[in-house]
Amino acid sequence: MPTLFDPVSVGDIPLANRVAMAPLTRNRSPGAVPNDLNVTYYEQRASAGLIITEGTPITQQGQGYADVPGLYLPESIEGWKRVTEAVHRAGGRIVTQIWHVGRVSHTSLQPNGGAPVAPSAIRAKSKTYIINPDGSGAFVDTSEPRALDISEIPGIIEDYRKAARAAIDAGFDGVEIHGANGYLIDQFLRSGTNHRADAYGGPIANRARFALEVVEAVAKEIGAGRTGIRISPVTPSNDASDPNPQPIFNYLIEKLADFDLAFIHVIEGATGGDRNHQQGDKPFDWDALRDIYRKAGGKGAWMVNNGYDRENAIAAVETGKADLVSFGRLFISNPDLVHRLKENLPLTEPKKETFYGGGAPGYTDYPTAA
Ligand code: 8OZ
Numbered sequence: 001m002p003t004l005f006d007p008v009s010v011g012d013i014p015l016a017n018r019v020a021m022a023p024l025t026r027n028r029s030p031g032a033v034p035n036d037l038n039v040t041y042y043e044q045r046a047s048a049g050l051i052i053t054e055g056t057p058i059t060q061q062g063q064g065y066a067d068v069p070g071l072y073l074p075e076s077i078e079g080w081k082r083v084t085e086a087v088h089r090a091g092g093r094i095v096t097q098i099w100h101v102g103r104v105s106h107t108s109l110q111p112n113g114g115a116p117v118a119p120s121a122i123r124a125k126s127k128t129y130i131i132n133p134d135g136s137g138a139f140v141d142t143s144e145p146r147a148l149d150i151s152e153i154p155g156i157i158e159d160y161r162k163a164a165r166a167a168i169d170a171g172f173d174g175v176e177i178h179g180a181n182g183y184l185i186d187q188f189l190r191s192g193t194n195h196r197a198d199a200y201g202g203p204i205a206n207r208a209r210f211a212l213e214v215v216e217a218v219a220k221e222i223g224a225g226r227t228g229i230r231i232s233p234v235t236p237s238n239d240a241s242d243p244n245p246q247p248i249f250n251y252l253i254e255k256l257a258d259f260d261l262a263f264i265h266v267i268e269g270a271t272g273g274d275r276n277h278q279q280g281d282k283p284f285d286w287d288a289l290r291d292i293y294r295k296a297g298g299k300g301a302w303m304v305n306n307g308y309d310r311e312n313a314i315a316a317v318e319t320g321k322a323d324l325v326s327f328g329r330l331f332i333s334n335p336d337l338v339h340r341l342k343e344n345l346p347l348t349e350p351k352k353e354t355f356y357g358g359g360a361p362g363y364t365d366y367p368t369a370a
Contacts, residue, residue, distance in 0.1 A: 229263075231267070
């Protein structure tokens with residue numbers, strides 16, 4: 001069996017090791033444009049086998065938080081080019097996470113101050129982060145969304161396709177489709193947020209339709225071997241809920257096996273929290289999910305996430321439970337995380353106060369091991 005530190009090919013992307021940097025929202029790209037500080041941050045972490053960037057909205061409508069980078073402005077593409085060049089020069093590989101927040105937004109962030117869009121007009125009991133007219137930042141309740149008309153859905157799929165093309169133009173090795181954490185794709189998947197009565201709601205095959213159409217469009221545009229997807233079947237993030245998540249995620253994963261995707265990225269449990277979090281009355285069966293994918297012919301790399309440490313990450317790869325393990329918070333505070341895990345060096349704990357927004361402190365000033 002390979003180890004966590006052995007190379008692996010993920011679709012068309014050759015990686016030096018199986019430690020991935022998970023996507024992390026950092027709110028340090030004002031104007032949606034990656035800047036010098038962002039270049040330094042990603043370059044410092046280029047020894048990760050694969051960097052998955054922070055969520056990167058595909059359109060202004062897909063935006064839900066102040067100061068996140070985008071893929072929809074020419075300047076954003078130019079900014080990202082400098083990031084991807086720096087990471088490649090340092091020997092790393094990097095994909096970007098393409099993101100539409102759906103209902104997790106605020107009218108002040110939306111085109112013409114309009115309502116955020118969602119499968120159904122159900123407001124999320126969650127907060128988002130905006131910049132006040134006086135320049136100060138604030139956490140505010142998400143706005144009441146409006147339900148998408150079925151005629152608008154092809155346009156949003158087209159936005160994902162364009163963003164995937166923009167990502168390749170910006171020099172990324174591929175994209176991760178953000179299908180997790182209660183954002184638009186997840187809002188279609190889970191029954192708590194999808195009360196539609198048309199072809200995109202109700203039965204499992206209908207709720208999975210939007211996700212599968214996005215995957216199809218992106219894979220066709222840039223190649224399935226450069227396309228991955230992230231899912232979070234049980235997380236309550238952003239007020240996401242489904243009393244019976246196993247059947248829909250089993251169905252989705254079986255259908256995903258039909259695409260020759262580069263990777264499947266699975267958040268086990270509550271994102272950034274309890275790995276044993278449960279929705280409904282049964283614990284989620286993670287092994288069954290992977291086995292269904294493999295039995296259906298899925299060959300993509302299986303990437304697991306959520307609170308892994310050195311010991312269980314090494315075990316996950318050595319036992320064949322996973323092909324890759326992604327780390328979020330530990331990559332914030334340990335730019336040389338791969339080296340530290342390999343040599344079993346002490347790890348630095350991240351400072352929560354500097355996760356979101358601000359400048360270099362808590363972003364590019366975490367040292368490498370002595
Ligand atoms: C933390 C803060 C804002 C956004 C996610 C993109 O949960 C996020 C996110 C995380 O996937």
